[in-house]
Amino acid sequence: MSADAKKTLVFIPFPIISHLVSAVDTAKLLADRDDRLSITILIMKRTLDNKISSYTTKSPHPRINFLHLQENKSLASGSMGDKNWALLFAESHRDLARDVVVEMMESQKGRLAGFVLDMFCTPMIDVANELGAPAYIFVPSGSAFLGLLLHLQSLRDDHGKNMKEYEGSDVEISIPTYVHPVPAKVWPVKVFDNETGILECARRYRETRGIIVNTFLEFEPHAISSLSADARIPPVYPVGPLIQGGGEETDENKRKREEIIAWLDKQPHSSVVFLCFGTRGIFHGEQVKEIATALEQSGVRFLWSLRKPPPEGTIEFPGEYENPEQVLPEGFLRNTTGIGKVIGWAPQMAVLSHPAVGGFVSHCGWNSTLESVWCGVPIAAWPLFAEQQTNAFQLVKEFEMAIEIKIDYRKGSGVIVRAGTIENAIRQLMDPENKIRLKVKEVHDKTRAALVEGGSSYNFLGRLLENIMDNTH
Template sequence: MDRISFIELPQDKTPPVSKAPMAAFTDFINSHCKYVRKIVGDKISQPGHDRVAGFVIDMFCTGMIDVANEFNVPTYVFFTSNAGFLGFKLFMQTLCDDQNQDLIELSNSDSTIPVPSFVKPVPTKVFPLVIQTREGLDYVMSSARKLREAKAILVNTFMELETHAIDSLLEDTTIPPVYPVGPILNLEGSAEKSSENDDIITWLDSQPPSSVVFLCFGSMGSFDEIQVKEIAQGLERSGHRFLWSLRRPPSDQTTRAPTDFEDLGTVLPEGFLERTSGIGKVTGWVPQVAVLAHRSVGGFVSHCGWNSLLESLWFGVPSAAWPMYAEQQINAFEMVVELGLAAEIKLDYKKDLFNPKANKVVVTAEEIESGVRRLMEDNDVRTQVKEMREKSRAAVVEGGSSYMSIGRLIQEFKQNIS
């Protein structure tokens, strides 16, 4: 598209001032403000330049609001998670700043609290791990305060999915206007072609419709050998067909990214691959969109990353919630308890990406078997997910709720330069 130009920023090489992980993350992003400032400054200094109608920034890049303010330009934040979590995050900041609530103490308690963006009280056991430490809490509170400085917040969700959450945000005059603009998905998935991918699709082609449980835990999802064996036993006991994306935990703390096993037999129970060869397939990385779109996939055991959940709804595949990090516990609570669109495996499972050995919780084979059975056999959830599939697709076509929301946003952009 000739109306869209891409400018590649230099990557800043300055070492972060802070050694603490979350603070270093913020330092790294903010170190690029100077490049954005220069690019925008150069652009508007040219004769006959177009006026800048606004900055649209990622939810992790709220430091760029200060740059936009220097040019007297409004900022719009693209919030890539859901409206329920956005409301939760802003409400936590209200409790902290306005009511002097000790959020670390609260998040480590065993209770439930009313949160405006949820109909049902939220149990503290599903609060994100990040707000249970001082450093993490400081990061989240700072981020929430910056969100309030935006002119508006664009959320990757749609009105029919999160009606209560969106309404609660729109009614709160202390929060910038919210525009539901989703689901925004990359339905092309990965363009990467490989014999392994072809093998996965060929195997799925040979399975009955809606019969396969698909297990995939995101780009950072991996388990130690004890947990892997429990998953294997749970799958075997369930009797359901399965496709399992099994990744190896990172071997060092510098990458933190899982990799594929060279030999799956070294981590799985003895004889498991042989016993399940007729109904199961264990592999490494998978093309998630292509798998969820396949007619043979009937359920998705997911880490509850919001993008993955939107993809599963788009294709009408019910999920079983096994959250791991970030805000995924809140996502899981919303899908299972608030909306009834998923089955539960373990809503309060948490993995510390910065200290993986700190996680001592093992989800048992019995819990996994039970969750898989609910996922594949609960017709109420399956029916509701199929209905939401149609609503998600209707939201983004002409006349749909998100289509109209984007139209209102475009009008606002026009007003900024009129």
């Protein structure tokens, strides 16, 4: 291959581990499909996240390399309190990213094929424009949610609607990517406040060459066809499901994983409900007790990932309890010996793919949603923040493949979901006759097919590659 045939694609993911891993998985898919492509992933540093440093130490592919940008001291991690910190963070790295890419391209003598930018990194579109390269947006969430953002942005910018008016209201509005009207109560809170900049990001998606989404046609057929039919939206490329494996595990986590799997190995098929609420999912005292009561009263076997809230006012990640008894009702661990296990960190994919697991009480983060479908495990939906309420609405109301615990629950709202509600949802979830099991199985059977040669995501990835390779002349 002549040197001039080499083309470089630059990825700029947002430095949150779930966004980063999906972006790297997409980069791997592209590099595997076309050996003329080399990929550089720019890593913006956040003081906070050690997981990112360890994840980006070694390259996942011979033609993918990580390039760490210097830390921008002017934007200390404390400013995450700002409503639009994500946008400010990306903006503050804009010049740095441009200079690094210019220098890299001069030294490589290759050609710049384009930029793949995280959904929160829209300020980097300016860098692509300045360097005369196309920009693509990477959305680690689903396509129905993407449609929600674009529709609300159009309502605000083209029809003069004030999003504040919807906040806290019982309004439901028709959004093209959903079959049913979507209640304002399940929209992400950030859309109600102009200062967060999320609709500003959505406005800029329209300027790009294409939008790559971590989803697949068989899972979101209505949303994907609706986006594709809208001439004001760039081409959408569903290339998922990109499933996040456990990543690099510490020795301590390997030990915990073995212990958890050994416990599951002793449980009957499809008998265990798994409760896990993501990397930031925590509950406080009274709510923890209600969950415990529900589990005990249901009599269902359970594996519960119970995380310790970080100190108030900090932005640290949840931790592990030295002794979970301090937050659980007295006697709970003793009463549930043999049928239940309370853990801290959980190897989620290993648990969901274990035959003993028959249900998943989840916060409905998009990665967890895809993993549940990949493993064929139905969900009881208990969203906490971000776009999780929207995902929960989609699973419960649109797809009828999940049980509702409370789809408009907001973390920090002071609302306590009572034991009776949780118990009832768990019983329904674990009922082998429940029709949601069939729905989940139907989609589960199509997940792997989407990714193999001739599958829908495989074909969309091919179209995306053609588009990228056509850009460089």
